[in-house]
Amino acid sequence: MISRKRSEELFTTAKTYFPGGVNSPVRAFKSVGGTPLFIKKGDGCRITDEDGNTFIDFCLSWGPLLLGHNNSKIREKVWETIQNGTSFGAPTALENELADLILSNNRYLEKIRFVSSGTEAVMSAVRLARGFTGRDKILKFEGCYHGHVDSLLVKAGSGLVTFGNSSSAGVPKGLVNDTIVVPLNRIDLVEAAFQEFEGQIAAVIIEPIPANNGLLQVSKEFLFCLACKAKKHGALLIFDEVISGYRVGFEGAAGLYDIAPDIITYGKIIGGGFPVGAYGASKEIMSRVSPDGDVYQAGTLSGNPVAMSAGIAALTECLKPGFYEQLDQKTSRFVSRIEAHVAERNYPFRIFRIGSIFWLAFTKNDIRAAEEIDPAGMDKFRVLHAFLLDNGVYFGPSGYEVGFVSAAHTDEDLEFSAAKICEGLDLVYA
Numbered sequence: 001m002i003s004r005k006r007s008e009e010l011f012t013t014a015k016t017y018f019p020g021g022v023n024s025p026v027r028a029f030k031s032v033g034g035t036p037l038f039i040k041k042g043d044g045c046r047i048t049d050e051d052g053n054t055f056i057d058f059c060l061s062w063g064p065l066l067l068g069h070n071n072s073k074i075r076e077k078v079w080e081t082i083q084n085g086t087s088f089g090a091p092t093a094l095e096n097e098l099a100d101l102i103l104s105n106n107r108y109l110e111k112i113r114f115v116s117s118g119t120e121a122v123m124s125a126v127r128l129a130r131g132f133t134g135r136d137k138i139l140k141f142e143g144c145y146h147g148h149v150d151s152l153l154v155k156a157g158s159g160l161v162t163f164g165n166s167s168s169a170g171v172p173k174g175l176v177n178d179t180i181v182v183p184l185n186r187i188d189l190v191e192a193a194f195q196e197f198e199g200q201i202a203a204v205i206i207e208p209i210p211a212n213n214g215l216l217q218v219s220k221e222f223l224f225c226l227a228c229k230a231k232k233h234g235a236l237l238i239f240d241e242v243i244s245g246y247r248v249g250f251e252g253a254a255g256l257y258d259i260a261p262d263i264i265t266y267g268k269i270i271g272g273g274f275p276v277g278a279y280g281a282s283k284e285i286m287s288r289v290s291p292d293g294d295v296y297q298a299g300t301l302s303g304n305p306v307a308m309s310a311g312i313a314a315l316t317e318c319l320k321p322g323f324y325e326q327l328d329q330k331t332s333r334f335v336s337r338i339e340a341h342v343a344e345r346n347y348p349f350r351i352f353r354i355g356s357i358f359w360l361a362f363t364k365n366d367i368r369a370a371e372e373i374d375p376a377g378m379d380k381f382r383v384l385h386a387f388l389l390d391n392g393v394y395f396g397p398s399g400y401e402v403g404f405v406s407a408a409h410t411d412e413d414l415e416f417s418a419a420k421i422c423e424g425l426d427l428v429y430a
């Protein structure tokens with residue numbers, strides 16, 4: 001076993017400073033057990049912890065690091081910008097530059113607003129939809145995560161079309177009552193919700209590629225019908241592409257499926273590893289955002305020049321010909337290696353994958369809804385996770401989380417990792 005002495009000491013101290021010793025809950029290793037590793041540095045697809053152990057990383061800061069750690073293009077651009085100061089609270093040319101990169105390469109957006117996190121982007125998009133439609137209710141789907149926005153920390157109740165229950169203490173009942181939760185892939189229930197709350201639903205919000213609760217399979221037909229239903233009933237369709245945006249293609253899931261939502265939210269990759277979020281829509285919808293319109297939204301550090309620079313450098317790489325094709329092929333080869341081993345041994349195990357997002361599932365079944373995930377699989381994930389940590393491969397510390405492949409992972413790195421995952425599965429199913 002590798003030494004975790006320094007991480008253990010740091011975690012003990014961190015617990016005296018932060019709830020659970022962390023600044024975001026999943027980092028605490030609660031669902032896999034053991035001590036979170038304190039990371040000292042990252043380079044390419046590798047991270048090194050405070051004890052000097054190095055790992056091939058498939059967590060990648062939970063998605064933002066499409067180009068891997070410490071990418072030289074991003075580092076140089078950030079360095080160039082930071083020489084001139086870090087924040088002005090006044091417009092900079094860099095904001096125009098990133099907006100131009102985004103808007104001239106996206107068929108679904110005419111205007112955008114930068115914010116500082118995915119949560120902030122979603123929160124603002126929901127307010128905009130409410131302001132634009134003059135309605136209060138939001139329809140969301142069980143199994144989709146949209147950040148820690150009060151209105152969206154709501155999970156399904158007992159019925160099929162229900163007011164949900166809050167999934168966090170501290171969420172006002174009034175907000176919970178304005179959130180309707182429906183299972184994924186059930187367009188009949190979406191229609192039922194629209195009938196029941198005729199004229200009251202401001203927006204339908206969905207992760208078009210739900211990747212925060214496993215990687216749930218949502219059909220293109222369902223998304224297409226969702227767009228039609230929203231239009232028919234005068235509600236806006238919000239694609240929350242905080243995870244899928246710039247991950248499955250430059251135009252995200254909207255481009256992959258060629259479905260035009262009314263509002264799109266971004267985060268993660270858009271900031272190149274810095275805190276950036278964004279929401280965008282047509283000129284008409286965005287004209288309602290202050291100071292043009294009456295929907296208030298602001299941010300002291302919004303459009304921060306250092307963060308914009310990182311975003312510019314990252315998205316410039318994404319636009320290079322073949323970028324996504326290469327990433328897709330590489331991930332496909334990686335997944336196939338593991339699948340071949342699994343098929344040979346006949347393990348009840350699958351890897352779901354879209355582009356460079358993948359999810360290890362301890363089942364033979366299709367998984368199209370959150371409740372189809374067997375919690376017993378999480379015990380198996382715990383064993384696999386521990387084995388991989390001892391063998392130089394780092395996955396996010398929860399079986400409900402997806403893994404990512406970056407442009408920095410080489411075929412060799414992926415071959416090594418696939419072999420370790422196969423060995424780990426042999427242990428899990430021994």
Ligand SMILES: *Cc1c(COP(=O)(O)O)cnc(C)c1O
Nearest residue numbers: 117118119145146147242243267
């Ligand atoms: C990560 C994520 C968020 C929240 O973004 P933060 O930057 O963590 O606030 C919202 N929606 C989706 C789909 C996400 O994956």
